[in-house]
Amino acid sequence: MPTTTEVITQLPLPMILPVADKVVPKKPARYDSDDPTTKVYVLPVFSSKEEERKWAKEPMVGVFRVFARHGFADGFNGHISLRDPIEPDKFWINPYAKHFGMLCVSDSVRVTAAGKYVEGSKSKINTAGFIIHLTIHRHRPDINVVCHAHSTYESRINTSYCVPATGDPDGKIPVSWSHGTDTKTINKFLKQDLDVIVLCMPLTTSSRHIISEEQFHIMSQKKKPFVINVGRGQLIEREALIKALEEGWISGAALDVTDPEPLPKKDRLWETPNLFITPHVSWKSMSYWERVLDILELNLQRLVQGRPVLNAVGKP
Structure with a gap:
């Protein structure tokens, strides 16, 4: 069955x-x-394999329209791969980072089992997603279509990471914020009992190497926090980070941005213990574009009124 x-x-x-x-x-x-x-x-009867290929690609795009209605917006949120009716060792897949609600049949990309482009849209594909699907296709040659969707950011928050709607009613998290870039301000902030430190700032002349060996040594005197950088790679002095991880000054680190970026294949960071590296995708969430447009709308109003815009960043 x-x-x-x-x-x-x-x-x-x-x-x-x-x-x-x-x-x-x-x-x-x-x-x-x-x-x-x-x-x-039931499947229609086709007069040729070319006709079957054309027909199969149309419902594939239709499924993406359904995805879009349920909040799965683009190539970060799911994939569909279709085994080509004419050449079964090749596959059609959706392009990377195009809104599912805007996908057309012409946007589909046909690739080899190695992920090499054959025909169709010349947009990039999500390599990780294709590798997952290819594993299924190889083990089950009788399956012609593989489809998967990720859970939304909001559903992961509500079902995995916290009790829904509890939030932080007493205002105790975090203990304090640090907005300065001078060494005295940063060091004072780091002397607290911190579990996690997150860097979200842009790269400027004053923020470059804002976390160096001195700051990592201060961290080691307390709880040995976990350090996360989603700003820019050069916010952290890389050699100091490597030393802090190798010496156990911090419990670990996660970098969505690196110095340099992208990292060379043989870079030392790949071998550094307790370090997680992601490919500069931390900005992605289901609410990203809504937030961007909110700020854009507000800044356009401020420009008309002759007021300073929000989130202005000076040149590094």
């Missing part, structure tokens, strides 16, 4: 959708006009 996933992904199988109890479908047809309580969906 095939699983639900197999029924959906194995194109040769018909999918029967009864809309009343105890309905027995008649001879398979796209629609049985004699029995309005039952609709039976």
Whole structure:
């Protein structure tokens, strides 16, 4: 008995959708006009493989439109890969970072099993997503389509990381904020019992190497916090970071930005203990564009009024 996933992904199988109890479908047809309580969906009969390929790509795009309605916006949030009817060792997949609600058939990309471009849109694809799908395709050659979607940022917060809607009613988290860039201000802030330190600032002449060996040594005197950098790579002096991790001055670090960026394949940071590196994607959330447009709208109003704009950044 095939699983639900197999029924959906194995194109040769018909999918029967009864809309009343105890309905027995008649001879398979796209629609049985004699029995309005039952609709039976089956694959059409194709006169050529080219016609089958054209047909298969259309519902693939349609599924992305459904994704978009449920808040899954672009190539970060899910993927669909379709085994090519003409060349089964090649696959059609959605492009990287294009809104699902705007996808067209012409946006699909056909690639080899090695991820090399063959035809279609010349947009990049999400390599990680394709590798996951390719593993399934190799183990199950009878499956023609693989589809997956990630959970939304909001659902992960509500179901995994906290009790929903509790927040921080007493205002105790964080203990304090640090907005200065001078050494005295930074060191005073770091002398607290900190569990996690997050750097979110832009790179300027005053913020370059704002965390160096001196600051890491201060951290080691308390709880040995976990350091996260989502700002710019040069906010942290890299050799000092490596020493802090190797000497155990901090519990660990996560870098979404590096110095240099991208990191060379043989860079020392790849071998540094207790260090997590992500490919500059921490900005991505389901609410990103909404927040960007909110700030843009507000700044346009301030420009018209002759007032300073928010979040202005000086040149480094």
